[in-house]
Amino acid sequence: MNNLHVVCPHCNAVNRIPVERMEQRPRCGGCKKPLFTGQPLELTSANFEQQITRNEIPLVVDFWASWCGPCKMMAPVFERAAAQLEPSVRLAKLNTEEEQGIAAQFNIRSIPTLVIFADGREKARQSGAIAEADLLHWIRTNI
Numbered sequence: 001m002n003n004l005h006v007v008c009p010h011c012n013a014v015n016r017i018p019v020e021r022m023e024q025r026p027r028c029g030g031c032k033k034p035l036f037t038g039q040p041l042e043l044t045s046a047n048f049e050q051q052i053t054r055n056e057i058p059l060v061v062d063f064w065a066s067w068c069g070p071c072k073m074m075a076p077v078f079e080r081a082a083a084q085l086e087p088s089v090r091l092a093k094l095n096t097e098e099e100q101g102i103a104a105q106f107n108i109r110s111i112p113t114l115v116i117f118a119d120g121r122e123k124a125r126q127s128g129a130i131a132e133a134d135l136l137h138w139i140r141t142n143i
Contacts, residue, residue, distance in 0.1 A: 004056040008033065009041045009090075012050045022087045038083040041092040048094070048102055053120040055090060058143040062093045063103060063113045070129035071112045077132045084136065089143055116142050 002019045006026070013030035026035045043051060043061065051059060062078050064071035082091040096103040096111055106115065106122070116124040116139065124142035 005054055006035050006057060006087075007051050007055045008035055009037060012047050014050075014054050026087075036086040036090075038086055040078055040082045041090060043092045043094040043099070043102075045099055045102060048099070051090075051092060052117050056119075057087070058089045058123070058139075059117045060085075060089060060091045060139055061115045061117065062091070063096050063106070063108045063111055063115065064093055065095060065097045065111050067097075068111050074112050074129040077130075077135055080132055081135050081139070085139065089139060114138075118143065 003016045004019060004022065006015050006017050007013070008015060008028040008031060010033045011028060011031040013028055015026070015029050015035060017026050017035070027033060028035055040062065041047075041051065062071075062074065064074070078091060078093070085091065094102060096108055110127045112127070112129055114126045114130075114135075115122055124138075126138055130138065
């Protein structure tokens with residue numbers, strides 16, 4: 001039986017989920033909340049490392065800021081994509097104004113910037129707001 005490690009978006013516990021159960025709305029073994037919510041996860045310095053390194057599903061991070069017009073335009077597109085792509089891909093957002101250290105660590109120079117992480121490493125990067133169809137295509141092509 002193949003299992004995947006999935007980090008809970010609520011309590012950051014690492015859960016081992018059988019692949020065949022991924023589509024069955026699995027719950028966290030610790031906090032009992034759903035592992036997949038269909039919404040982007042908010043990343044902070046408190047949960048960033050755990051979510052990036054311990055998830056065995058790809059994680060797409062939207063590096064954004066509240067003052068950024070294109071980021072605001074991109075937000076509903078990113079939310080719809082999260083609902084479509086879970087549970088095979090987790091989408092998350094990181095506010096670069098609140099988490100400047102993480103933004104600097106990943107050399108974020110413009111926002112929005114989307115980064116796909118797999119196996120704890122950056123796999124692909126896209127800067128600028130993009131349409132929903134283009135976002136879904138870019139993610140599916142690069143995971």
